[in-house]
């Protein structure tokens with residue numbers, strides 16, 4: 206428990222650090238949201254200056270950071286110029302979609318990668334292993350961007366899946382089952398893209414972790430007692446390989462998240478990704494910072510989850 | 526019950542030459558009999574044991590000869606038949622009890638897994654049977670062993686857990702590979718007492734592997750002496766102790782015992798060792814493999830390998846001193 210408390214404090218400091226850094230980077234970038242207005246002859250320089258001072262952009266950086274902190278404590282996370290609202294409600298709506306996408310993709314890729322990796326690590330599955338190794342090597346060689354474009358192309362050509370958005374226009378009129386069906390249809394492409402992108406790496410790590418464990422004496426003794434191969438793999442080897450795999454899980458949440466930001470943009474999934482791009486282009490600085498903070502929060506959450514799993518999975522850690 | 530004929534096991538380690546770790550080995554074990562396999566480190570004891578269970582590592586490139594268990598030729602069995610045999614008919618206590626238990630499963634569960642592997646019983650019933658077995662074996666700390674993870678137990682407790690795992694399905698042959706080597710002397714004698722108890726109680730045959738004649742003398746009826754992958758002498762325990770034939774056996778016994786007044790060996794206080802080292806597995810052997818270290822070597826000893834000479838019923842030796 207003490208350990209988790211420590212982790213929580215760590216997390217706080219991490220978020221603080223990330224906020225300072227992103228503040229600095231955003232401040233270093235040339236121009237701001239009101240730059241474009243200045244080029245517009247219809248708006249007087251005085252108005253622009255008045256607006257800049259209203260949002261505090263004319264203040265020195267430490268003061269702006271301080272004001273932003275206050276708004277964070279108020280739960281607003283700053284103010285979006287382009288949406289003319291506090292940042293938090295904007296982000297929360299988008300974050301839900303990103304969370305839905307990454308969580309589905311993480312769940313699915315692990316659900317597929319574990320049995321495949323475990324089975325193909327067995328000496329008895331030579332053929333399965335060869336086929337899977339070839340398949341994942343091929344997948345690994347295809348860049349994520351290309352994968353997304355190919356999937357999009359297929360979807361466009363066949364018309365089997367919607368290629369953008371979260372819901373159909375008629376969504377609100379659908380019954381509960383229809384809503385689920387519609388969401389699944391819409392999430393299918395981005396999830397496929399993420400799963401295919403992360404599967405080869407997960408598969409390889411799981412397989413090599415298992416191969417290593419399968420070499421250990423306690424596996425030989427389990428086989429020596431006639432424990433069936435399936436149980437040896439899933440009940441003996443997999444739990445014993447849990448430590449590296451759980452660390453991999455924390456890491457995979459991170460890579461999935463960054464991949465998902467890209468995929469969201471490509472497949473117009475209304476998550477944090479497109480919002481972040483939009484905010485960067487418009488120099489809507491507090492929105493950018495907020496989006497970065499949310500992504501960090503996801504990452505930290507993934508790692509915290511991994512730690513919790515580690516604690517639950519390994520009696521040697523639990524007993525400490 | 527177990528009949529091994531002409532068993533040869535060759536390893537091909539990565540990037541090195543092929544080695545014969547077990548060479549033309551013949552022996553048999555009757556049901557209920559406790560047989561000891563005696564030899565220095567590296568002479569092929571573990572390899573021999575693993576080949577009986579067909580558990581050799583992938584580097585074992587060749588296994589020749591025949592192993593009859595009852596009427597079954599073990600070398601002809603398929604994977605699924607082997608699985609049903611292992612742990613149920615023949616089981617093994619592996620050399621390092623420290624690392625042969627699953628680190629992330631409670632010990633009781635692990636023993637129960639062996640029952641489940643061979644009988645269509647429910648989890649709870651298996652666990653109950655394990656509890657009953659631990660009580661029956663008279664473990665005073667049965668409850669603790671049952672509920673603990675391996676890392677929470679002492680060496681002796683782990684060894685007993687491993688033994689319980691090996692006998693829980695009442696196999697007709699238990700192979701114990703150096704079951705007392707890693708333990709301190711008091712625990713060692715506890716474990717030996719446990720084996721003697723098991724012998725009496727379950728009528729199980731044992732193949733008891735050790736590098737120490739003193740330990741074997743306490744548990745087995747008959748001893749096979751192994752040197753460089755070959756069985757060089759075979760006799761009743763009492764005969765071996767009173768009257769060893771092969772110069773290697775004599776050397777081994779000298780290491781541990783000294784000649785008492787009544788002509789039998791008795792435990793020694795200072796332990797010398799046989800001078801020289803056994804041949805490496807890659808060394809080419811022309812004559813008798815023990816020749817370079819043998820204090821009694823003769824002219825003929827390098828010419829060819831001595832053949833086994835049968836002396837009495839259960840006595841055999843490979844040495845030119847006795848023919849060969």
Ligand SMILES: Nc1ncnc2c1ncn2[C@@H]1O[C@H](COP(=O)(O)OP(=O)(O)OP(=O)(O)O)[C@@H](O)[C@H]1O
Pocket residue numbers: 536537538546564565566567568569570571572573582584585620736805806
């Ligand atoms: N997996 C393997 N690959 C290649 N060679 C091996 C392998 N295992 C054992 N050997 C070789 O075979 C020979 C016999 O080894 P084995 O383990 O059977 O001896 P041992 O009598 O059990 O020794 P110890 O008393 O140390 O356990 C050794 O020379 C060893 O180098």
Ligand code: SF4
Pocket residue numbers: 771772773813814815816817819820821822823826831843844845846
């Ligand atoms: S055969 Fe010769 S060298 Fe070998 S043990 Fe006998 S006497 Fe010694």
Ligand SMILES: [Mg+2]
Pocket residue numbers: 570571572620702
């Ligand atoms: Mg050994």
